[in-house]
Amino acid sequence: MRTVRDAAFDVMRQHGMTTVFANPGSTEVPLLTGFPDDLRFVLALHEGSVVGAATGWAIVREQPALVLLHTTAGLGNAVGALATARVNRAPLVVLVGQQDRRHLVQEPFLAGRLEGLAGDYPVRVETPARAQDVPGAIGRAAHAARVRRGPALVIVPMNDWAEPADDVPDPSPAALRTATGADPAAVREVAALLAGATAPALVVGAGADHADTWSALTDLAERLGCPVRQEPFGARAGFPQDHPLFAGHLPADRARLRTVLAPHDVVLAVGAPLLRQYPYQDGPLARPGTRMALVTDDPAEAERAPAELAVVAPLPAFCAALAEQTPKRAGQPYGGPETAGRPTPPPSDADGPLRGADVLAALADALPADAVLVEETPSSRPELHALVPARRPLGFLSAAMGGLGFAIPAAAGVRMGAPERPVVAVVGDGSSLYQIQALWTAAHYGVGILVIVLANSGYAVMDRLAELHGGAAPWPPFEEVSVSGLATALGCPARRVTDRGTLRRELGALLPSLGELTEPLVLEVAVAPDPVFQP
Template identity: 35%
Template structure:
């Protein structure tokens, strides 16, 4: 007899989904019983961390990720990183159990009473099958929904007694296209406007990197010979930061962003929303005389853009067509070649560092780590108060060399590093993964370090310690809100916390110590967490 569980695992095999990230609960055990030997279960100690690890793994492998969490309680835990996966546009199937169908009417303990509503609005589709025999087909639909553009997470709730029921139907496996091509007439209009512009500019977003489009992005910029900005708050690097046409990252705020685009008559933004703003700084969305063209794979992004003309398309397909369609007038003025380095951070390195003879600056730390690790190391970031220092020290020069959370929500990068490192092991590249995590950010998903150790992943976690939420102090200054409580976090022992989860824990107080600890970490078969005290800085926000 083929059960619902047997049939579902066979479907997952045919879809090449054989890694499951999860934190098991009582309502999930009927799904996980007699776990197939050709599947891999990656145990994570908290549901949000399971979603983050699966998210990063799916991004790095360019596949659909699968997460299994506990019923209503586990879904509530997972929501912060379901939100992030939605903004990351990561194809994920998130599953949770529910109580037995016979008891659902009376809402027993641990029932998800509104399973299809709970994860909204951060999933593309949410469903609890009406019959047990519908479960495999629901997984097939979930896969199709997750992978089609714009990709994103979907959710299935499965009552725990469904899995052992007999499956008497036919297993149907379908393939679906997951790239959206542009309207050719509309794309020609965009190409003509770019060709006729006197001083155009390109703004590239993270979706270019997610779809492996650096080659096309570079080709269009070099054909047009125009400057390239990274869209605000790009979670992936959209263009090589050592390219002479790279201008840096646009600011997060309305007025400063508009000022950066002064003098241009046409701007094309592709693979990003128009625009990510935070904090609010009043001003015009665009400088006078600038026409904005917007290409996105997400109709919702196109709809909510406050300015500009939009086109729905996969960014790389659109770039490939524009390379052929755009012409360059002989009399077009050549762009100023920007002096390197430029970086994605929208502001310069902070000048108000409280330096001492015994405490390193954030810039010291990041320069030292960059020097110690190989050129092909993958950088991850969740240290918002010193992103300018990080990107100054570590220019990203390959398309999958940088990851962070599109949402700005903390608690993604520690477990996400597990997903990236697992993908590196699976694809045989085995590039080092270096995660820069602030001492405050680390606490949001610290249990992810346990999974990194259990999987024997040689991740290097660098923890700059300033014992405060410096980014919140920056917002306090920007918003003129003095005397906010709770912005200091003393008495955290990062080394002891790391050792408690089975990782190697080190404390570096000099650049020599830090450099040598990084070299040692590269030789390990488990994660290393390096705590580094740094000078206190209140960063600029714009």
């Protein structure tokens, strides 16, 4: 007898979801026993690691990843990671196990009130009315995840998998096509805005992190001869950061933002919110006289943009058409003075303690150009942006939501999804502890990632914020914690580095062959907190 489970597996295959990231429980056992040989099961030891790894896999593969969670406890543990996946615009299909449908009305042990538990972060939530509707729900979730780029949930009672599939309806479209072209009228309107500018600037964001968009934006920037800046808190790089026209990252406070944008009469943001900030400050984003426009493929991003003009369009096609219609500005030097001399952290004392900037400078010296750098080091992020440019699409990845626990599982998922790309995660020791369990998954499945832990034995960014607020922090340092020891206990090779000579030797040996790693490695580097640096 063909079962709902059999039909569901066929739908998964149809959508390329043949890798399942999971931390299962009893309500998922009926789906998983006798698992088909052509599907790959990846176990993680916490739901945050499950979703984090799937997020990295989905981003690099540009297709939905399949996640399996265990009723209320599993979905509840995963909510923060699902929020990160939504803001990182990662397509996920999330199957959530539920108690047996036949006695749900009595709310038996492990029955979950699952709808709404993840809030508004899922792009779709389905609770099939009958078992035979499960395969179609999975197909619809795959389409929703792909088109709306976020997690789509399907809640499945445990007995549904064994039900007969004889009357399963046509589950969902076998293929769903969306427009890939650019509206000529919208292109002309944005091109006219740029043509009328005397001092334009481009702001790029995570949505522009695509090879074709990079190429088109490079052409556009060179025609305009204008600086290109990365959005504040960008989760991915939207432009080659080693290009002469790249002028660095925008600040995340309005006062400095107004100063940076002051020379420009037109600012065009592409694939970025306009413009996301962190501390609240009074006043506008830009000074009077600066016209602002946005091009994005995210309707919600466009709807909330404080812009004169917002355009929703597929970015590769739109940017290519825009560059083609934008004439080269006369008299504009290629990489002129306004893009020169981007600030870099001051050199550290060679006789002083190692700092995060020292580690990042050594990393930049030998990091392969095609490497994916996954970042989660809040106190050293400005130094990382200044010292380690993203030179290829997907060269940089971080958690757009800002929550911790993303980098280690995401790095593993990226390498699993794109084994041809070298992958390094740079994390703080405080950050690493939120999903340290992901090292077991990387070690067990032979995922070759390098995890560099900047270990200052505390929450350095929180210490800085406390100082800015003029008070003493009540939290203690955690000098007793050994990240390398925890890694070893999880089956992951690890070494601790405490001096410059050892750091240079380790990175000099590891980085040239980073892509050949067949198991994870943790380098725990003891560092003193970096002095405050605002590029």
